[in-house]
């Protein structure tokens with residue numbers, strides 16, 4: 001077990017019981033659990049909407065709800081959070097029924113020692129994680145993957161690739177989010193919306209204004225922009241007041257929320273040495289480095305790979321995408337590029353100046369606007385590869 005602090009929502013109206021449990025949890029280990037208490041069901045539901053918890057400790061007898069309906073209401077509101085029932089000695093049978101309906105466990109109040117409580121809570125959290133993954137796999141491999149794209153430098157074609165690869169995945173009936181983690185003006189907004197509307201849309205900036213603990217799945221979902229193609233976008237900032245360096249802790253919270261949605265997440269990361277990028281790549285199953293074939297860009301790519309490795313990204317989980325955006329006065333061949341950057345090839349994108357500008361002009365994407373273009377074929381091929389062979393789910 002690592003040193004993570006588990007966030008527990010304790011739903012208990014009785015002050016004495018609440019104190020006993022809170023004390024038992026604090027005795028269980030310094031900094032192991034952070035406990036938030038709610039006294040009523042309505043307050044618990046409000047908390048669950050506003051924050052992400054690792055576990056709910058739930059007394060079924062509350063001033064505003066009793067018995068199994070307390071459990072089913074919480075279950076409905078927070079389907080992805082494990083619940084451990086707290087019971088008195090007399091209502092054990094209700095607790096057993098709740099376990100049958102999906103509660104992870106039950107604890108009889110007054111009978112639990114701190115050590116047992118700690119173990120029960122940690123086991124419930126871990127067991128729930130395993131069960132959720134198995135369930136997603138059983139539902140047709142819907143466990144998403146998180147793939148970060150980062151350019152060796154700006155202008156190589158990273159954003160174009162991110163959007164087209166995300167759209168190619170969405171065409172394969174995958175649930176996909178393309179997220180732009182930039183502190184600066186949104187290239188996604190520019191691509192899809194700028195010409196259509198001058199009003200700004202919810203964005204990363206909206207989320208970054210919140211406190212770290214408020215950056216939850218729920219808030220994130222409210223900021224996603226759904227395109228008709230099925231692709232969801234998290235746009236970068238559009239207003240001056242949102243232009244600011246991304247806070248690494250908030251980026252971490254955002255990544256947790258993104259990954260928890262269980263969809264494919266394709267990240268457009270700025271070519272920067274930033275703590276926010278470091279926080280983001282920690283959550284990636286795979287990182288794609290985008291380079292063109294100019295020797296200076298390939299050298300920058302080599303350094304970017306070293307940087308990623310120093311951020312503890314495993315080399316096997318880094319691949320390079322070569323974009324032939326335009327002809328270069330001096331360009332390396334692919335073998336040289338691979339030898340220099342020192343990682344596996346994910347794909348080569350041919351030059352597609354006209355198809356690119358045409359798609360941009362229409363606020364569309366090449367893979368749907370011009371699927372026959374060789375660059376579209378390359379994006380679809382990369383999407384296939386990322387989905388299948390190369391990426392081993394965690």
Ligand SMILES: Nc1ncnc2c1ncn2[C@@H]1O[C@H](COP(=O)(O)OP(=O)(O)O)[C@@H](O)[C@H]1O
Pocket residue numbers: 151153154155156157158159160161187323324325326349350351352353356357360375
């Ligand atoms: N394969 C390509 N062929 C030709 N032009 C491209 C290609 N990919 C991207 N571009 C163009 O290059 C410019 C920069 O692309 P962009 O994706 O914004 O790069 P980055 O995100 O790396 O800064 C854009 O004008 C885009 O239309």
Ligand SMILES: [Mg+2]
Pocket residue numbers: 155158159160187268
């Ligand atoms: Mg870009």
